[in-house]
Amino acid sequence: MSAEARKETVKEFTEGLGVDDVGFAAASSYDSPRSPSLESIFPDVKTIIVLAYAELPSCESDNMMIAMNGRLDLMEFSRSCNYKLARFLGREFGAKAMTVPVSYPVLMSRETLGAVAEVSARHSAVAAGLGSFGRNNLVLHPRFGCRILFTEVLTDLELPGDAPLTGSLCNDCMECVETCPSGALDTEGRTDVLACVKVSQPYGIGRNIRFWSKWAEADTAERQAMLADDRYWKIYHAASIGFQYFCFNCIKNCPIGQQ
Ligand code: B12
Ligand code: SF4
């Protein structure tokens, strides 16, 4: 089978899983300076297959439990698509394949502050021709704008890459910058990670550490009061789910791709 025919077979299978788009990039065209090299993860990697999933309109809701649930649905679906594709590549072509998650697990270290994934989904998507960076530092897809998430499957199977998009899809309206509640997008080309996290993950590790530090110094009555406080319940909830997002503004306010 020719490389083109192999690619068509893989594409057809992947689309059949119900993803919204799929793109292919040669591993050598992946350029994400802050991320680990692909070879350090998978020495024989030849191709990145990027799967794209449209974000549900749930992200428009002011009810953050509903907005978050839309994301959790997407994340769960993406796991099954990644796994099925990796197994298909093995079964059909005897290829090796490794899956890259939509968000987590991510290395929690002092050096990276939990903000550098093993493989950058945005840089993979750009290399696979699925979109281009916008002013919000998210990748805009020609059909879905930035209401799109990505996962990757790395494989040693050689498949022809897709051409990167030319030109920008962003119209510089600045809606994302102006409606970001934390000012995280004020500097062009850079997301202020700590500013974003404070608003988008208010019950994450920072709040968790502060809670338990205070706990360590509290007496019995104060500890009981701390556990009865709903701020603790929110930390508990976020930790038991794995994480939680409380802001979707830079996605939902971008006009690109919205009908
Ligand atoms: C850690 C992480 C975060 C951290 C840190 C983000 C960061 N700056 O890297 C925090 C918690 C802040 C975060 C926030 C959000 N995240 Co996040 N996050 C990730 C994760 C897990 C890793 C990112 C990573 O490795 N970064 C390190 C390196 C690669 O980033 P970098 O080199 O600093 O690149 C940045 C800039 O240099 C710039 N950049 C790089 N090249 C170029 C080129 C041009 C021309 C321009 C203009 C800019 C630019 O863009 C990057 C963004 O800051 C990815 C999933 C993944 N595996 O990639 C999701 C991911 C990036 N997150 C995503 C989303 C949607 C969000 C949020 C909207 C939260 C939410 N509610 O969902 C916000 C958006 C913040 C924003 N507007 O930038 C999506 C983005 C999808 C898309 N269409 O682009 C991803 C790709 C998840 C996925 N699998 O689809 N995230
Ligand atoms: S997720 Fe919210 S806080 Fe973070 S960059 Fe986007 S709009 Fe700003």
Ligand code: SF4
């Ligand atoms: S909201 Fe406007 S400036 Fe921001 S990414 Fe979308 S089109 Fe670009």
